[in-house]
Amino acid sequence: MAEHIAPGGFSCPVPQPPGDRVLLSHGGGGRHMQHLLKEVFFKHFDHPLLAERGDSAVFPSMTDGSLAMTTDSYVIKPLFFPGGDIGSLAVHGTVNDLAVCGARPRYLSAGFIIEEGFPMADLVRIVDSMRHAADEVGAAIVTGDTKVVDRGSGDGLFVNVTGIGEVVVDPAPAPSHIRPGDRVLLSGDLGRHGIAVMAVREGLSFDTELCSDSGPIWPTVEAMLREGIRPHCMRDLTRGGLGAALAELAETTGLDIELDEAGLPVCEAVEGACEVLGLDPMFIANEGRFVAFVAPDQVADALAVMAEAHGDAAVIGEVHEGAGRVRIVQATGLARMLLVPTGTQLPRIC
Amino acid sequence: MKYQSEFRDAKAMRRQVAAIHDLVTGPWTLMEICGGQTHAIMRYGLDRLLPSEVTLIHGPGCPVCVTPLETIDRALAIAARPEVIFCSFGDMARVPGSRKDLLTVKAEGADVRLVYSPLDALELAKRHPDREVVFLAVGFETTAPTTAMAVRQAAKLGLVNFSLVCAHVLVPPAMRALLSSRDHPIQGFLAAGHVCTVTGYAEYYPLAERFDVPIVVTGFEPLDILQGVYLCLRELESGRSAVVNQYSRAVREDGNQTARALIHGVFRPVDRKWRGMGTLPSSGLALNDGYAAFDAVQKFAMADLVTEESETCISGEILRGRKKPCDCPAFATACNPDHPLGATMVSNEGACSAYFRYRVPHQIEEA
Numbered sequence: 001m002a003e004h005i006a007p008g009g010f011s012c013p014v015p016q017p018p019g020d021r022v023l024l025s026h027g028g029g030g031r032h033m034q035h036l037l038k039e040v041f042f043k044h045f046d047h048p049l050l051a052e053r054g055d056s057a058v059f060p061s062m063t064d065g066s067l068a069m070t071t072d073s074y075v076i077k078p079l080f081f082p083g084g085d086i087g088s089l090a091v092h093g094t095v096n097d098l099a100v101c102g103a104r105p106r107y108l109s110a111g112f113i114i115e116e117g118f119p120m121a122d123l124v125r126i127v128d129s130m131r132h133a134a135d136e137v138g139a140a141i142v143t144g145d146t147k148v149v150d151r152g153s154g155d156g157l158f159v160n161v162t163g164i165g166e167v168v169v170d171p172a173p174a175p176s177h178i179r180p181g182d183r184v185l186l187s188g189d190l191g192r193h194g195i196a197v198m199a200v201r202e203g204l205s206f207d208t209e210l211c212s213d214s215g216p217i218w219p220t221v222e223a224m225l226r227e228g229i230r231p232h233c234m235r236d237l238t239r240g241g242l243g244a245a246l247a248e249l250a251e252t253t254g255l256d257i258e259l260d261e262a263g264l265p266v267c268e269a270v271e272g273a274c275e276v277l278g279l280d281p282m283f284i285a286n287e288g289r290f291v292a293f294v295a296p297d298q299v300a301d302a303l304a305v306m307a308e309a310h311g312d313a314a315v316i317g318e319v320h321e322g323a324g325r326v327r328i329v330q331a332t333g334l335a336r337m338l339l340v341p342t343g344t345q346l347p348r349i350c
Numbered sequence: 351m352k353y354q355s356e357f358r359d360a361k362a363m364r365r366q367v368a369a370i371h372d373l374v375t376g377p378w379t380l381m382e383i384c385g386g387q388t389h390a391i392m393r394y395g396l397d398r399l400l401p402s403e404v405t406l407i408h409g410p411g412c413p414v415c416v417t418p419l420e421t422i423d424r425a426l427a428i429a430a431r432p433e434v435i436f437c438s439f440g441d442m443a444r445v446p447g448s449r450k451d452l453l454t455v456k457a458e459g460a461d462v463r464l465v466y467s468p469l470d471a472l473e474l475a476k477r478h479p480d481r482e483v484v485f486l487a488v489g490f491e492t493t494a495p496t497t498a499m500a501v502r503q504a505a506k507l508g509l510v511n512f513s514l515v516c517a518h519v520l521v522p523p524a525m526r527a528l529l530s531s532r533d534h535p536i537q538g539f540l541a542a543g544h545v546c547t548v549t550g551y552a553e554y555y556p557l558a559e560r561f562d563v564p565i566v567v568t569g570f571e572p573l574d575i576l577q578g579v580y581l582c583l584r585e586l587e588s589g590r591s592a593v594v595n596q597y598s599r600a601v602r603e604d605g606n607q608t609a610r611a612l613i614h615g616v617f618r619p620v621d622r623k624w625r626g627m628g629t630l631p632s633s634g635l636a637l638n639d640g641y642a643a644f645d646a647v648q649k650f651a652m653a654d655l656v657t658e659e660s661e662t663c664i665s666g667e668i669l670r671g672r673k674k675p676c677d678c679p680a681f682a683t684a685c686n687p688d689h690p691l692g693a694t695m696v697s698n699e700g701a702c703s704a705y706f707r708y709r710v711p712h713q714i715e716e717a
Contacts, residue, residue, distance in 0.1 A: 332363055332395065332572075334395035336393065339706075342687060
């Protein structure tokens with residue numbers, strides 16, 4: 001598509017809106033691309049560093065202490081789901097990875113791989129939602145990249161978000177700081193994101209609409225730190241859910257983590273869906289929950305802060321000397337060991 | 351959820367366990383039929399709550415486990431064809447054939463879709479008239495009615511691009527085969543509650559009488575299973591062999607008439623090979639002559655593809671209740687869920703898989 005041709009046959013130099021759909025030319029480095037950057041990305045992310053249009057975002061050092069940096073790429077079907085979209089998910093996922101390291105999210109990059117023909121209105125909605133998600137934690141999207149691939153070579157839209165955060169606690173929480181006797185706190189109920197997305201993707205319906213838990217955990221982490229709580233380690237629960245996160249931490253530390261099965265918060269809709277589909281809520285994805293390993297004398301305060309953010313926050317377990325296993329104590333008093341599934345859980349029918 | 355909290359209640363479970371301890375005198379060996387029950391027994395450690403006189407052995411009621419290797423190889427060969435959209439329940443996706451599984455074939459370029467119902471496959475056939483849509487129909491009497499419904503609708507709509515790899519199997523013929531084998535250890539059955547929601551339990555009367563074994567139709571929650579065990583032991587202790595319905599909140603004596611009629615309208619019983627158990631008489635469902643055009647094995651000329659099972663695996667002995675997973679030298683060493691050697695390790699609900707998840711020796715521990 002070149003310039004707009006008016007009925008009289010002469011060309012009109014007035015820029016057109018970016019159009020209904022993303023075209024290959026929007027990634028081609030020419031005027032179409034400049035137009036897309038200006039009308040979609042710069043407009044919605046709206047940050048002076050971005051407006052500089054330098055090859056890098058240049059900003060002053062924000063701290064004498066440590067910085068944290070993380071990156072994550074996001075692919076999800078459907079792109080829009082109850083409680084969020086790929087844009088908010090991408091920002092939440094990256095800023096949550098910073099937050100569990102005790103880092104205040106500050107600067108973010110946004111990389112887009114867009115399939116030719118992607119609806120422009122959807123792109124605008126997603127970009128806008130990224131801006132809001134960044135605002136929620138006081139972070140700014142200051143640099144980015146756009147590529148457009150041939151129709152059929154992508155799956156609508158892939159997003160990558162890299163984040164830099166300022167570590168506000170010394171030492172930063174880490175698996176190596178977990179100690180026997182630490183209690184394990186969970187910031188809310190399990191499995192909402194995975195089941196909400198699966199429900200839309202597979203056309204399952206529930207009596208009550210189930211929303212993803214996609215959201216920022218930094219406000220809760222910041223409140224905990226402000227109250228003087230010093231978690232030894234934190235981990236946000238994403239793919240693989242609570243089970244995979246705890247199994248990995250147990251293995252890394254060589255310590256045993258003992259969980260009280262009856263104490264795991266799971267809402268009725270998630271529990272019901274898991275029963276029907278033969279899934280274990282322990283291994284379903286979350287996008288706004290984290291576990292914190294806290295010394296016994298700080299448990300009550302930590303739980304109070306967490307519970308203010310989410311009523312289902314709970315103390316779910318304890319760390320012991322051991323052999324790097326997760327033991328689940330059942331209501332009958334018998335214990336079993338947690339075994340992480342080979343890959344993604346697949347719904348069972350038979 | 352009420353049914354979960356009530357039927358997983360620790361106090362009620364302890365009361366039921368105490369009643370079993372009070373009741374039992376003799377050594378008894380019970381077989382639970384269904385893989386879902388085996389899984390629940392292992393997950394909740396129910397066998398560890400029972401008196402030492404009671405042994406639970408694990409039956410062949412996992413449709414994924416008993417689907418023969420050659421059916422899987424045929425399915426994989428059909429799935430690999432470029433014109434085919436191959437649909438399967440998630441259960442079968444990672445079950446290995448001789449060399450591959452469905453997810454590997456998908457990664458190699460096949461169009462494999464995981465569906466929740468055969469009716470989803472039928473929808474795909476309607477939407478893609480230029481493609482062949484094939485559904486891998488596995489399961490007992492529980493999943494057969496929806497397969498039958500899909501076939502009937504396909505026939506009604508005149509869809510010529512829809513077909514099945516039909517691997518449905520039936521529970522009572524397998525129970526009969528187990529009881530007919532010499533030296534079988536089974537003294538009582540916990541019958542599969544979900545199958546009975548469709549079939550009812552009238553079929554079990556002649557079995558119980560002929561072989562003198564009590565059969566208790568049993569649910570899947572821990573308290574259901576403990577009640578089922580109690581009712582079965584009560585029969586045994588008093589020298590009776592009745593058919594008893596523990597799962598009365600879901601099962602009626604005559605089952606679900608509509609679902610049964612659907613099955614009989616579309617399928618006929620045939621001799622069927624069970625993985626690890628060989629060919630059992632009248633134990634499988636095949637399409638009636640009127641629906642033969644929906645048979646994918648015929649349509650894609652796969653009937654000649656024949657595969658033999660591994661000889662090292664003892665899953666046949668396990669499915670018959672003669673051995674337990676730990677008796678196998680390959681268990682948790684050469685054979686594990688990532689590299690299953692045989693039937694009972696391939697599915698989550700297989701006995702070996704359940705033992706691996708909950709009973710690998712280093713995992714056994716009292717709280």
